[in-house]
Amino acid sequence: MTTKTEVTTYLNFINGEWVGSEKGEVDASINPADRNEVVGYVQKSTALDLDKGVQAAEEAKADWSALSGAERGNYLYKVADILESRLDEIAKTMTREMGKTFPEAKGETARGVAILRYYAGEGMRKVGDVIPSTDAGALMLTTRAPLGVVGVITPWNFPVAIPIWKMAPALIYGNTVVLKPAQDTGVTAAKVIECFEAAQLPAGVVNMVTGPGSVIGQGLVEHEGVNGITFTGSDTVGKRVGQGALARGAKYQLEMGGKNPVIVAEDADLDLAVEATISGGLRSTGQKCTATSRVIVHRDVYDEFKEKLLEKVAEIKVGNGLEDGTWMGPCASESQLNTVLHYIEKGKEEGAELLYGGKKYVGEGCDTGFYVEPTVFDSVDNNMTIAQEEIFGPVLALIKVDSAEKAIQVANDVQFGLSASIFTTNIQKMLDFIKHMDAGLVRINAESAGVELQAPFGGMKQSSSHSREQGQAAIEFFTSIKTVFVKG
Template structure:
């Protein structure tokens, strides 16, 4: 357990390379979901603060673009080194602020470092192609050009990795950034911003501003100097982002969640499937957009799978993520805690059977936080709300299927299409799954959660809009293609 003295501090906005309080001199408190104590305070910014941030990014975009891709990449390398030096502090802050266990927080921070180094390497990679021209005396080629000012709106569940996988490609490809993090993860985000600030980016290239979504988030999307917006968050808010961006004719990219299925076929390695479902469904208290939430099991192995799943879930330790031996932390906020408990009650009312967990933990240190045990339902029909709505919590719905065809049909019976996985030893089954499943991330004999940083990430249907994130695919969103034709006079 972490025993160092902790003091809640006030964190400022970072605009045009200066740390400053909001004009309104007002702050927002960020609460530790394990004990309801303050983790820190961030600025409750106003439209005037936002105006300064966007104008700073706008004025910096020409000189930043002209700096050159290699030099921009070197600044990302420096940021990665600084983040690595501060890994333990940032990870501990993350655990205090949004509840995930310290090992998970360290893993996420390490991933942020790796993402920075990956995109730093983009500084030395090609930025276009030579294309044959029908005119033998001409040279024709393409080059990538940045969009300009990019707004970055990020969620609380991955307060290090998601902002970095958005901002690193935006910056290396020549854009300037205005970053608005979710309030529930804003203290962790401020510590990440400190690493960027120490790396020595030119004034105005990267700006950090905190505040409410209705004021700062919407104000950023509507700002006339903004050239693109990338957003990760709820479907409801994402639709509003799309409408606002489309009305202005600016580029937008949305990641909006999922209701991710896992199919357990009759020929699956049951022990392997159980381990992956528990990890995919309950790590980070199920607060991942790729979390496993629907487990569709062929009827001939349903009882065996259920019994083993419950047996292994019983071993999960729930508590403060800073303590050793804790496997699952609290829900990230009171709001999320209430949502999880509401859906557990909805599941019961719909006629599903709660076979394990779903209990609010009380007594001793539990009374101070937002703790609930992981929940497993059976007798779930595909149309129930717990099988259709994104709960964003440690709740798994077990659904029985007669065969693989029915299992895939049930898996596709949702408006979302982010990730999906299958457990099978049959090559024909996995090939059918790959072809028929409606998801952007398809995993075979592996949990639904997780994607490697060098691979494209994004979903189908209501899960995503716009080009993919991460890997080389990020270039498609953060740049435009310019085709050049040259002929001698």
Template sequence: MANETAATYDNYIQGEWKASEGGTQPSISPANRDEIVGLIPNSVKADLDAAAAAAKAAQRAWRKLAGSQRGALLFKAADIIESRMAEIGEAMTREMGKTLPEAKGETARGVAILRYYAGEGMRKVGDVIPSTDADAFMYTTRTPLGTVGVISPWNFPVAIPIWKIAPALIYGNTVVWKPATETAVTAAKVMQCFHDAGFPAGVLNMVIGSGSVIGQGIAEHADINGITFTGSNGVGKRVGQAALARGAKYQLEMGGKNPIIIAEDADLELAVDATISGGLKSTGQKCTATSRVIVVKGIYEAFKARLVEKVSELKVGDGLAGDTWLGPCANEAQMETVLSYVNKGIEEGAVLLHGGKRLESGELSRGFYVEPAIFDKVASNMAIAQEEIFGPVLALIEARDIDEAIELANDTEYGLSASIYTRDIGNVMSFVQDMEAGLVRVNAETAGVELQAPFGGM
């Protein structure tokens, strides 16, 4: 490996950085497999037990603080993260590949989330209810669960965990956080910001390790009262089953196979741009990324030609380079998954119009780069139209009319986000009413969600 002097990052337990009994493992840059971004813990169950014990011990004092006191600490953490945006963004780009502007934008989103939830410390927590007894005073109040386990993914290593950690903390819970190993260096830099903000020892703990040991351990741990998970459907179901078996509360955010519908009256340029942005930014590694592009017959050929033309102009490269539009896949396994789906699409009879190859020329040979792929002649029952790829692959599907387009859009087990491009209010209303997705957007890309809005699928 190129950097033999890579820094070592530890777990964060009881307000201190602590090495794991399991030793370390390297975090590798997807842009250059020879670069070690840092050495990270390969934690064992004893590390998780220590973190859970610390969180449990800190619960009573933390929940007794006024909401405004907890909020003040969140505001301080937000300020520190904002001051270190360049450092955190660069670590994110080096560690998981998204472009530097995207990484900085995500970090800024984490700051906004912290400030939003910091304000929740001054919201009401219950109601006074009239009683049939004139001498009785009856009221409701919300109380913390206790300790919340946060299992977060590598695709948004700052925004997603903060989106889970901030509400847990402001409402008086303590937290045990397991970040993805692929982005553990980024997580450690965020964790340092919370430490520097002065959070009491044990309130927020971080344990870095495998999903099978630490992630499943959180789901099964008797001292962890609630779990919030973001990741794949298969892993999420196992987390939910483990939590259900012991009566713990759980929240699962899993996959998507998100459609964009292009009506005949759509603004062609805007629709193409939204398809590219929604489907290919972050190398398609978003749960809300556009995957299925359902185009009504009358505009299909024109849309297809413009889409291929624009995608062919995208610059693929290291996310730290200023002219890069599309970075590498986050790791080698993800790259191989994407390439395997490209092969499946060809085998099933779809026509590969553009891309779909591993890029290996020059400096790209040391990274996990895939040329963005566009498939034509895709049938709704093909694997590339039904299964989550989590990569830069767009599947074009032709529809006779809007009614068939909505029917095709609903023809999947997923139902996270969906969008439509049209000028017709009738099309809009049909789409909003009939689309089986938790998030529907009109004349906007499928990816992205407002931090203050509900987020979930059907």
């Protein structure tokens, strides 16, 4: 590592070594709580740097895939132990680099530890089945073959958990990896990769190249040496990733946007529904793909729910995520702040009633950060922009409906289908919601955000490429089935 004005410059990790980019250019990673603080510098890499990373992964894949699953799992156990030992340090870096509160960052880092240990255990689980053959003198079975080199493109909102939930299954199933993290959280990504380095994985098995998405991300998509691409990010970029991978026959996996509803039925526990709506919609400053953005409430309880919601929203403490008591930190960047403010103005222009917030937050100590007030809109029609497009900010749109059936119809009337939740005590309403809600994740009497690491995760419609991440479902993307016929 080198330093620049006493701020660390983080290098690319290629073939087991930390190396600078060919041009020597870097980007500053800015603390969103204080735009005057540089967290670190990350490489602004070129296509040539990416070539080196892919070549290293290609050269390492044969030996890595030749190891037993248990041997690969032992490496992941070591990475988990190292990450756990550095949990507070890495979580603090995450908070400084993208803004989420320190408790949330610690929880995410701990989740990364758990994901590593889960997939380490996958090295000892079955990878195929014996299938009866029509030939009585033969044995037929299936096994799994790794894809080879996997390009991993990850966003800034979960800079520890998402890279790990992609890299860990890729590795345990015998693939090598080239990670392209979001440039805004390149420092946090480098610290995660340091844990893999410390676990002494063979050179070239894990590589990281930072740089612009238009160069490094697109370069991974188009690189003939990359056999599969796993991507999490916006639907606009995701579609380009899918088209590029398809054009050259590479396997791809896309997890994109959401416009996630919570339905509040007339028989709901309103206090529980309010708590979950605020947590699901405003925690992490609304910067989750599973965050609640539409709140569809039965008219019989609409006014009472709204009153309880506004009372709780008013209690939210906005501020630096490293300060005790802060509930909601800043937007992750100035660009994201401007996006959120743009959608708020759009909501007002289209006739929604602003009930709370709606402006840049300028409380004590927040004047140099990218803060926005938690925002609640009333009188929202589902055709409005704020009810259709992903905002990725702390904005809730309240929609009034006359029935549970109408609520599901409204909930489904968007291009996305990632997550959804309902609050009701009626079993039939629960069953109808499970059956008719077009979302990959449906939750009953729980917030829309959140998924357990051992369960499949992914969306319907424009939210994904219809594959699933996490849990044992991950094997479907990171491997190909090989059918074996043995005749004596």
